[in-house]
Amino acid sequence: MLTAVDARRYKLSCRALEATQAHAQAGRWRECVDKYKLAFRKSGDATSTFTSRFHCVSGFTSSLTDKSVLPDADDWALLSEVINNETELPVVRAKCAMTKGMFIEGTPSPLSLFRLSCLLNTLLLLNTLTSVVAS
Numbered sequence: 001m002l003t004a005v006d007a008r009r010y011k012l013s014c015r016a017l018e019a020t021q022a023h024a025q026a027g028r029w030r031e032c033v034d035k036y037k038l039a040f041r042k043s044g045d046a047t048s049t050f051t052s053r054f055h056c057v058s059g060f061t062s063s064l065t066d067k068s069v070l071p072d073a074d075d076w077a078l079l080s081e082v083i084n085n086e087t088e089l090p091v092v093r094a095k096c097a098m099t100k101g102m103f104i105e106g107t108p109s110p111l112s113l114f115r116l117s118c119l120l121n122t123l124l125l126l127n128t129l130t131s132v133v134a135s
Helices: 004-009 011-025 029-041 053-065 073-084 090-102 113-134
Strands: none
Touching: 004 011, 011 029, 011 053, 029 053, 029 073, 053 073, 053 090, 073 090, 090 113
8 A cells, every 4th residue: 555655755656556557457467567667666775665665576576477478688687686686675585586586497407506596595585584573
């Protein structure tokens, strides 16, 4: 749920999120993904107070993982950027790492080095998140 503060401080993110609904309802998944990415990018960094920031990542990645649309170069770039950003929220990094790991195909083993790396990074991030919540 967007707040009044979100509407004032994160206008571009709010507009982009509003557009995702119309695109999704019309089955225009590439446009939907692009608007989720725009909303995320315009929401600032990990210190942002935008209440729907994780929702942006979740919408963007779920549209990819349910294969509504195949990832393009910009999708890969954003996933990598978030995964490698050590200041980003662990849950956001974990969501992107799991998504990227799901798209590596054609390897001789289901646990290719990349998938294993993504899995380990996800577990490490979740461990960090758990320890922060516990303290």
